[in-house]
């Protein structure tokens with residue numbers, strides 16, 4: 535679609551990188567996504583992808599400290615949800631390597647599937663990162679319009 | 684997140700309910716570990732029908748349990764997997780390692 539995209543809704547949150555906030559983040563974005571009348575599967579995919587991105591910030595970005603996680607969710611006029619998760623943590627040296635399935639620095643408690651899930655469950659995934667500066671993950675998903683009942 | 688279990692013959696049924704994410708996974712693994720150590724079942728059925736959410740943290744829980752059983756010759760199967768959790772497990776290819784039965788409804 536050409537032209538300037540109109541933003542229908544815009545949510546920003548920031549929170550400490552405590553694991554208890556993972557549920558808070560995915561349910562807030564889930565509530566936002568619900569405005570697009572998604573199917574149960576689409577809603578589940580969105581909440582899962584958000585959980586992956588936020589968990590990465592909690593687990594990997596700030597390994598031995600608390601930091602701030604910045605979350606933004608926007609509804610774009612083409613029926614698309616855009617979610618941005620940003621941290622100012624340790625960053626990723628090689629993003630391509632990190633995005634590969636099964637790659638993990640998290641040991642036994644992680645499986646290296648987070649980025650693969652984000653990529654599979656959303657339409658697009660962009661990852662920008664610099665060591666020592668932090669990481670930004672931007673994901674988009676278009677919610678299929680359903681016939682009015 | 685709640686973990687309960689029940690021994691039926693040589694089978695240990697473990698029931699997970701609530702949300703299985705990174706916040707909950709550590710405790711879940713710990714509780715399941717002590718149930719497994721106590722009974723050393725030949726077969727463990729991990730029943731996920733009570734889960735309202737699961738992300739990749741659940742993959743590590745399933746695979747960690749699988750390895751724990753395998754170490755002494757025990758077997759794991761996963762039952763009652765709700766639709767959202769099934770999509771996560773399938774995306775990760777866990778169904779190629781551990782037998783997974785999807786919930787009738789969910």
Ligand SMILES: Nc1ncnc2c1ncn2[C@@H]1O[C@H](COP(=O)(O)OP(=O)(O)OP(=O)(O)O)[C@@H](O)[C@H]1O
Pocket residue numbers: 586590591594595596621623624625626632633637638639640643644645646647648649650669739740742
């Ligand atoms: N925000 C981040 N800051 C620093 N490193 C990150 C960040 N996100 C991901 N990484 C790095 O990328 C790797 C892969 O991430 P991914 O989410 O795919 O797998 P994982 O978190 O290791 O395991 P899983 O998500 O399956 O529990 C991580 O192990 C970590 O090294």
Ligand SMILES: [Mg+2]
Pocket residue numbers: 586589590644647648649739
């Ligand atoms: Mg991850």
